[in-house]
Amino acid sequence: MSSPTADGRPGTYLALLWFAAGRRRELRRPLLRNQLRRQIHDAGIAALPLVAALAVLTGAGVSSQLAALIGVDTDLTQQLIFLGLFFELAPLLSALVVVARSSAGIASELAVMNLHDEYTALRRLGVPPAEYLLLPRIFGLAIALPAITACFQACAMLSGWLAITLIHGRPLPEVAGHFLDLASPWLVLLSLAKSVLTGALIGAIACHQGSSGEASARAISDAAIRSVGASLIAVFVIDAATAALVWALR
Numbered sequence: 001m002s003s004p005t006a007d008g009r010p011g012t013y014l015a016l017l018w019f020a021a022g023r024r025r026e027l028r029r030p031l032l033r034n035q036l037r038r039q040i041h042d043a044g045i046a047a048l049p050l051v052a053a054l055a056v057l058t059g060a061g062v063s064s065q066l067a068a069l070i071g072v073d074t075d076l077t078q079q080l081i082f083l084g085l086f087f088e089l090a091p092l093l094s095a096l097v098v099v100a101r102s103s104a105g106i107a108s109e110l111a112v113m114n115l116h117d118e119y120t121a122l123r124r125l126g127v128p129p130a131e132y133l134l135l136p137r138i139f140g141l142a143i144a145l146p147a148i149t150a151c152f153q154a155c156a157m158l159s160g161w162l163a164i165t166l167i168h169g170r171p172l173p174e175v176a177g178h179f180l181d182l183a184s185p186w187l188v189l190l191s192l193a194k195s196v197l198t199g200a201l202i203g204a205i206a207c208h209q210g211s212s213g214e215a216s217a218r219a220i221s222d223a224a225i226r227s228v229g230a231s232l233i234a235v236f237v238i239d240a241a242t243a244a245l246v247w248a249l250r
Contacts, residue, residue, distance in 0.1 A: 047144075145195045
């Protein structure tokens with residue numbers, strides 16, 4: 001597939017994001033819009049049961065342990081729940097779910113298409129492969145990941161409040177109200193913005209790794225492995241950079 005870049009350096013993925021941003025209006029075309037819906041479903045809606053179960057277990061475990069160690073009534077406990085669970089763990093674990101479920105799948109799918117020379121077939125049909133294959137996947141993950149993150153945050157907070165209520169005998173409105181009093185709205189928005197960037201970058205990495213390898217059966221597994229590895233690095237780099245930004249601004 002002809003793509004804006006050919007190497008595998010970090011600049012390649014940023015160039016793909018720039019390419020996708022510049023062609024975003026092409027998603028209005030019915031063919032690309034249908035592909036975008038499919039990607040949102042596969043990466044987001046289909047992952048909600050797993051994300052909800054993981055969020056419930058994580059929220060109940062983290063919140064009850066912090067309350068037991070520090071105390072329910074302290075501001076420190078609520079701040080740790082907000083910063084540690086809501087702001088850090090929820091976006092991070094949601095991104096890891098997307099990497100595990102979607103990154104390898106997208107890379108493998110594109111590598112199989114490359115093996116069967118389907119890129120050439122798309123050109124012959126008058127369909128630009130770069131737009132048809134890259135845009136729905138990059139924007140699909142950029143939309144799906146913040147939605148998954150919001151679901152994780154909601155389920156984790158609710159299960160955490162319920163765990164504290166059941167274990168420590170505190171009224172649920174009191175526990176939730178104390179948390180909401182200390183929650184920072186701009187950090188909520190920043191966590192979702194981080195997820196948008198992370199999702200788009202995971203999509204760009206998967207698309208590049210899947211479409212840039214040689215046309216062979218071995219390249220399929222290699223593309224999946226490289227995609228997951230590079231995506232994991234990207235997830236933790238963005239997470240660390242966001243944490244440093246928050247620390248610098250506080």
